[in-house]
Amino acid sequence: MNIKSIKSEFPIFRQKTPAGTDLIYLDSASSTQKPQSVIDSITEFYSSHYANTGRASYWPATESTRQVEQVRKNVQQFIGAKSETEVVFTSGTTDSINKLANSIFNSDLWKGRQIIVSEMEHHANLVPWQIEAERHGLNLVAIPLLDSGELDLVAYKELLEKPTALVAITAISNVLGTINDVNKICRLAKAVGAITFVDAAQLAPYAGVNVEYLCCDFLSFSGHKLYGPTGIGVLYGKQDLLNQLPPFAFGGGMITEVDIEGSSFRDSPFRHEAGTLNIAGIIGLGAAIDFVEEVGFETIQSHEDELTIDLLNRLADIEGLKILGEQDRRGPLISFTIDGLHPHDLSTYLNESGICVRAGHHCAQPLMKKYQIPASTRVSFGVYNDMNDVEQFIKALKGAYEFFL
Numbered sequence: 001m002n003i004k005s006i007k008s009e010f011p012i013f014r015q016k017t018p019a020g021t022d023l024i025y026l027d028s029a030s031s032t033q034k035p036q037s038v039i040d041s042i043t044e045f046y047s048s049h050y051a052n053t054g055r056a057s058y059w060p061a062t063e064s065t066r067q068v069e070q071v072r073k074n075v076q077q078f079i080g081a082k083s084e085t086e087v088v089f090t091s092g093t094t095d096s097i098n099k100l101a102n103s104i105f106n107s108d109l110w111k112g113r114q115i116i117v118s119e120m121e122h123h124a125n126l127v128p129w130q131i132e133a134e135r136h137g138l139n140l141v142a143i144p145l146l147d148s149g150e151l152d153l154v155a156y157k158e159l160l161e162k163p164t165a166l167v168a169i170t171a172i173s174n175v176l177g178t179i180n181d182v183n184k185i186c187r188l189a190k191a192v193g194a195i196t197f198v199d200a201a202q203l204a205p206y207a208g209v210n211v212e213y214l215c216c217d218f219l220s221f222s223g224h225k226l227y228g229p230t231g232i233g234v235l236y237g238k239q240d241l242l243n244q245l246p247p248f249a250f251g252g253g254m255i256t257e258v259d260i261e262g263s264s265f266r267d268s269p270f271r272h273e274a275g276t277l278n279i280a281g282i283i284g285l286g287a288a289i290d291f292v293e294e295v296g297f298e299t300i301q302s303h304e305d306e307l308t309i310d311l312l313n314r315l316a317d318i319e320g321l322k323i324l325g326e327q328d329r330r331g332p333l334i335s336f337t338i339d340g341l342h343p344h345d346l347s348t349y350l351n352e353s354g355i356c357v358r359a360g361h362h363c364a365q366p367l368m369k370k371y372q373i374p375a376s377t378r379v380s381f382g383v384y385n386d387m388n389d390v391e392q393f394i395k396a397l398k399g400a401y402e403f404f405l
């Protein structure tokens with residue numbers, strides 16, 4: 001697949017915006033557009049062999065079940081897990097973290113210990129841990145940020161001196177773009193016996209995932225940020241840990257034996273997948289993984305890096321514009337503020353030119369508070385963006401300066 005012509009794989013870019021312009025989509029960190037192959041896989045599933053999975057012995061149920069289990073194996077390979085039983089389907093990263101937090105801390109066993117997150121977490125990787133910490137008597141602490149936008153790993157080591165139950169960290173910040181040294185963070189956590197969770201929502205579409213390399217116990221990502229459908233995600237967990245955890249939810253499909261008095265439960269992954277799965281979502285996720293693997297992560301990364309570096313260089317010359325974070329290792333996104341120009345005004349203005357950027361706190365209010373700003377503007381790239389998108393963005397940004405300042 002040629003990266004230069006890859007935009008043509010995405011039907012949304014064939015149409016004009018209501019403003020009559022081309023669509024310049026610079027919000028892939030929020031959600032990516034979908035290639036034709038992903039859209040087709042879902043249509044094909046509903047049109048040709050739709051049925052519920054894991055229950056009936058007739059065709060098309062057997063075919064749907066076969067395809068779902070094949071996607072599970074593909075996800076296993078995609079993330080480098082040891083077994084497909086380590087792949088639990090959820091509705092996304094937020095869902096994975098809520099379920100995991102609720103299941104791990106379902107008793108007061110961990111009372112008095114701490115949960116370590118960081119100051120750059122998305123609310124999805126903060127609030128669920130906060131709630132469980134409050135419920136079960138744990139302390140929640142955060143690794144502080146350095147001025148560079150990187151995590152202070154010296155402070156992290158000091159935090160680890162106190163009894164720690166779990167470390168939950170993002171691989172890439174959805175605001176700063178900082179790429180964290182997850183391998184080091186997880187190894188240090190393991191050395192003190194803590195469980196590790198990695199939020200790979202931003203990492204998966206940019207660099208792929210390797211759970212062995214990251215050295216984590218649990219990890220999650222969302223299908224919709226990886227060119228796949230909404231409502232589907234993955235929770236990876238080490239097999240023994242997933243089997244020890246209480247089921248995330250209860251109902252059909254996850255039991256071995258049920259009596260009126262009580263029930264017994266299956267092993268992972270079915271243990272944690274009560275009820276009918278998002279089958280179409282899983283099939284779409286499978287097609288999305290095929291898509292990114294066909295393009296290749298080396299190509300994706302170098303293409304997106306090129307766009308990010310180009311944009312960084314162009315923004316550096318613009319007066320009154322401050323980029324959040326000065327780190328060397330950055331994912332494909334840039335957040336910034338402009339003196340005297342509110343991010344919401346800017347994003348509304350850019351929309352008139354068909355340019356989609358995100359303005360707001362990006363579900364990372366503690367990070368915004370650290371920078372003492374209410375909001376920022378974020379540009380983020382996907383595989384379909386090109387230099388013309390950067391060009392158009394800069395042109396429109398200059399127009400905004402003239403209009404507002």
Ligand SMILES: Cc1ncc(COP(=O)(O)O)c(C=O)c1O
Pocket residue numbers: 029030092093094095122124125170172173174199201202222224
């Ligand atoms: C780093 C990070 N974690 C978690 C999430 C939540 O993902 P979802 O909304 O797919 O559950 C996001 C979404 O923007 C994110 O960027």
